[in-house]
Amino acid sequence: MPESVALAAAVQAGRWAAAACRAVRSAADPSALDKSDKSPVTVADFAAQALVCRALAEAFPNDPVVGEEDAAALRSGEQAKFASQVLDAVNLAGRQFDLPAATLDDVLGWIDRGGAEGGGRFWTVDPIDGTKGFLRGGQYAVAIALIENGVPTVGVLACPNLPRNGGDDAGDTGALFAARRGDGATVRSLGTNSTPTAIFTSPQADPAAARVCESVESGHTAHGAAAEIAARLGVSAEPLRLDSQAKYAEVARGGAEIYLRLPTRPGYVERIWDHAAGVAVIEEAGGRVTDVDGRPLDFTHGRGLERNRGVIATNGPLHDAVLEAAAAVLAPRP
Ligand SMILES: Nc1ncnc2c1ncn2[C@@H]1O[C@H](COP(=O)(O)O)[C@@H](OP(=O)(O)O)[C@H]1O
Ligand SMILES: [Mg+2]
Numbered sequence: 419m420p421e422s423v424a425l426a427a428a429v430q431a432g433r434w435a436a437a438a439c440r441a442v443r444s445a446a447d448p449s450a451l452d453k454s455d456k457s458p459v460t461v462a463d464f465a466a467q468a469l470v471c472r473a474l475a476e477a478f479p480n481d482p483v484v485g486e487e488d489a490a491a492l493r494s495g496e497q498a499k500f501a502s503q504v505l506d507a508v509n510l511a512g513r514q515f516d517l518p519a520a521t522l523d524d525v526l527g528w529i530d531r532g533g534a535e536g537g538g539r540f541w542t543v544d545p546i547d548g549t550k551g552f553l554r555g556g557q558y559a560v561a562i563a564l565i566e567n568g569v570p571t572v573g574v575l576a577c578p579n580l581p582r583n584g585g586d587d588a589g590d591t592g593a594l595f596a597a598r599r600g601d602g603a604t605v606r607s608l609g610t611n612s613t614p615t616a617i618f619t620s621p622q623a624d625p626a627a628a629r630v631c632e633s634v635e636s637g638h639t640a641h642g643a644a645a646e647i648a649a650r651l652g653v654s655a656e657p658l659r660l661d662s663q664a665k666y667a668e669v670a671r672g673g674a675e676i677y678l679r680l681p682t683r684p685g686y687v688e689r690i691w692d693h694a695a696g697v698a699v700i701e702e703a704g705g706r707v708t709d710v711d712g713r714p715l716d717f718t719h720g721r722g723l724e725r726n727r728g729v730i731a732t733n734g735p736l737h738d739a740v741l742e743a744a745a746a747v748l749a750p751r752p
Contacts, residue, residue: 423477424572425598428541428562431473432576432594435466435545435560436608438511439552440578458549461500463487464529465507466545466560471531472520474541474562481564482540484721485532486691492526501526515610536720539566544663544691550635551661555579559662563694568718571599573698577664582607595667597702603670619704619733620672625743626652628675628736631665639728640680643747647678650743666696669731670703676740677731680710684752687722693729706737710744711751727751 421429442462467487474483492501505522512520520528532543541564548558557579564572575595582593582605596614597603604614622628630648633639644657658674665677679688693715697707708714709726716725732740 421596422572422598422601424564425574425596425601427473427477428564428572428574429594429596431470431562432560432574432596433608433610434469434473434511434515434517436576436578436592436594437514438462438465438469438507439546439558439560441510442507443552443555458553459487459491460546460549460552461503461507462552463546463549464489464492464504465511465525467532467543468504468508468520468525468528469511470543470545470560470562471528472517472524474543475528475531478541482534482537483532483543484534484536484540484690485529485543485545486689487529487545488533489526489529492529536565536718539564541565542691542694544689544695547692548662548664551579556634557661557664559664559667559695561663561691561695563691563698565690565694565717568716569599570694570698570717573597573695573702575663575667575695575699576608577662577667578608580664580667593667595670595699597699599698599702601702603699603702605667605671617671617703619670619700620675621735622675622733623735625736625739626654628653629655629658629673630676630678631658631660631668631674632678633665634659634661637682639678640682643680644678646747647680647740647743650746651739663692663696666693666700666731669705669733670696670700672733675733675736677729678740678744679729680744680748681728687724688726688729690717690721690723693723696731700731704734705732706734707731708737708741710741710748712741
């Protein structure tokens, strides 16, 4: 079946952005600016958002995009050098795909396209999910999702550092996961014209045999509570720690059964771009996603998952058992 225009646009966007991220990483150790919330942002974050918005604008000029970054910092005179590095990264990646050279105004305009608030149909983009993983040479993902009436209907995760075949087969690094509601989920290499292969979650129904994945960063998920949940389930394997939505991808392709993202402090609101693409991919592969209280993720409240706390994603068969264990370990919802 030919891929839908929306999925094809998201795949292309993911490839362009992944090429920019790789170009920045191979050029030098990427430097980071600190955002107002103290999370790092690099040349590659801006270049990747520009390229994703450029690809989406070509296919869907009228669709709003809710992106993680905005171009304000790049417009300040103090950041002229940083801005010119972003332009170079966009054009370096663009040359790989025979794109016409862009100007700095083009790039700032594309990044600004990501400033929408949402609506009935919109895209959400995390140009580099797992920026800390990117900085330390670990996992990161370009995450792109189409949300229609609160449902992620298309999701793409481009993971430049994830082995495509999983497990120990690290020979072919770089994997792009894609899903469209109703059509299943696939993995392919990051190369142009690579063939997608269908992926499915693991059929494992014995909680004790499950593999759990979680963030590397202890500030992003409660590692202690996760260990307690795993112990209740009888899990013996050590947790698999990965940055970014590569965790959703691992569960979607059967490399793990459970992804726990447990609140570290009350009041943190998860960002929609940290989850929407992962939800589309994992659900189409046969998995389930809720918050820690078993509620579906609610993508109808702008940039945050205001009505949810934490996230639990599983292969499907284990979901109820994990929710039960989480309810026993976590304090009740305030
Ligand atoms: N206190 C917190 N709890 C949960 N997630 C947080 C957090 N503070 C930041 N994050 C989010 O965690 C994301 C990375 O998740 P992970 O740990 O799975 O790699 C960050 O995305 P970015 O890397 O795009 O900034 C950021 O949005
Ligand atoms: Mg993110």
